[in-house]
Amino acid sequence: MKKDKIYCFIDRIKFIFKLIKDLKLSLLIVCLFLCVINVILPYITMINTQEIINRIQIGLSIRLILKRLIIFLILGILYIISSNLYNFLILKYKEYLYLELNKKFLDNSLKFNLKDFENPEVYNIIQRAEQEIGIRPYNIIISLLSIISQSVNLISAFLILTKWHLTLIIGFILLASFASKYFISISKNEYDILMNRTNYERKSWYISHLLIKDEYIKEVRLFGLSKYLIQQFIELRSRFFKENVDVLKRQYIFSEIYQLMNYVISFFIIFLAIYESTQGIILVGTAMTYINTSSKIENAIQNIVSNIFGIYKDSLYIDNIKKYFNYESNKFYGNKTLKNITTIEFVNVSFKYPNREVYAIRNTSFKIKKGEILAIVGENGSGKTTIIKLLNGLYDEYEGNILINGIEIREIDKKSLRNCLATLFQDYNKYQFTIKENIGFGSIDNLDDIEKIKYSAKKGGADQFINCLPNNYTQQVGYWFEGGTQLSGGQWQKLGLSRLFMKNADCLILDEPTASLDPFSELEIFKQLYQNSNEKINIIITHRFINTVFANKIIVLKNGEIIEKGKHDELLKQDGFYKDMFDIQSRGITLN
Known part of the structure; x- marks a missing residue:
């Protein structure tokens, strides 16, 4: 990677750690410790197994072999406990991280003003961050844990092979270096594709929303729009499908070539170990250790390279999260x-x-x-x-x-x-909550003051229809959630008015x-x-x-300017625009 790319990469990683620094780091440290233990234990087991096989080959006493077998059993039990504990704790951390980062995401949304929500680019920033916040930070953390543990794995393997043939390590290193440039290219290409489709992703989501939500479905069906909208959705998603397949194809071809070359190097090590064991240069148990170690080196290098460039790819998406949290609204x-x-x-x-x-x-x-x-x-x-x-x-x-x-x-x-101020806009919200919440939202601090809620409902004209509902003020309204009942337009408006009166x-x-x-x-x-x-x-x-x-x-x-002022009678006497509009409403609709 070039210097500017390395700088950006480091900056993104620093941002992630700044974002999660107060989110149970002690749990993460425990996970790291277990992760390293889970790498070291198989090596200890492998060396112990080597000694068992070598002692059988050279005919040592059964008592010494049994001691090694007991050690083998203990190591196996420790590994099972350690690996399962790690899996539990890392998934626990994942759930905790998802919860806390989404809380931070929603808290940060409060800084956006109405002007921002009328800007398509701001919607893109929000959607991109929303998509990545629950995925990328966790992916980076897991990749970092894997890099640390696999580095320990690699060092352990190298220490074993250096006692045999040091030059064998060079092939793995050269192959990993060769792969790095292509990994970066694939990651950047995937990122560019996903970034360029954000607008279309939002449009496909919107079309789906039109087809499945009760507030839209009536008109969609009555005007026969379903097939048209489904076709629009298919065209968008087909484009995404083609792009995704192209990316997967490139990844698959490169991954296959890389694994084949890795396998050839591993095969050479296996061949050499078997040859030397048949010639009596090394014992069978030692040969098996070298064979297993070569496999571990292959997997470790693949994992390290994959995780480094996984972090690189995820870090590109971190820019979306960073842009969201660093966005400065003009306030x-x-x-x-x-x-x-x-x-x-x-x-x-x-x-x-x-x-x-x-x-x-x-x-x-x-x-x-x-x-x-x-x-x-x-x-x-x-x-x-x-x-x-x-x-x-x-x-x-x-x-x-x-x-x-x-x-x-x-x-x-x-x-x-x-x-x-207590404001009820024409496009007021129809909250898919209970009646009590719909009214109580007008004064959230008094959400549990049922007497005040009932008084506000009476002022807003909602009390009569509320009393006819099966569950009265605890009745769920709307069809989005279980037990809900739909209201008429007038009933929704009365709830909105009651919410207004709720606020003193x-x-x-x-x-x-x-x-x-x-x-x-x-x-x-x-x-x-x-x-x-x-x-x-x-x-x-x-x-x-x-x-x-x-x-x-x-x-x-009219046209954004005040053209008349006064009381009702005064405006009628002016014989202007107000009087014309009043006369039209007073007369009603006529055909002449």
């Missing part, structure tokens, strides 16, 4: 703690999403204070939800100022900000909160909002203009 880390919210103000705020040229909102200004209800209306894509995302601190790279109690939002600690926040933000509700349920929800309006700030995004009647302030968005 503003505010340190001002927010205890409550009394005013919210946007001052000439403009924002465009990453990799887009058009502004989602431009020069947006408004102010709302405690006790007021703000309704935001406009066509699809006019910037309504973008305002809510910015208010929740999901994006920081905007122009202008967003002020909470007069403090720029970027200066506020995000956790304290979100503790004061100063500002309630609802993005199309009643889109799936019937008119009676919708009326009850807005009653709840208006009853609590003196205590909180309420912000409602809606397409239903009947819901804006009681709002203290209404802003009308």
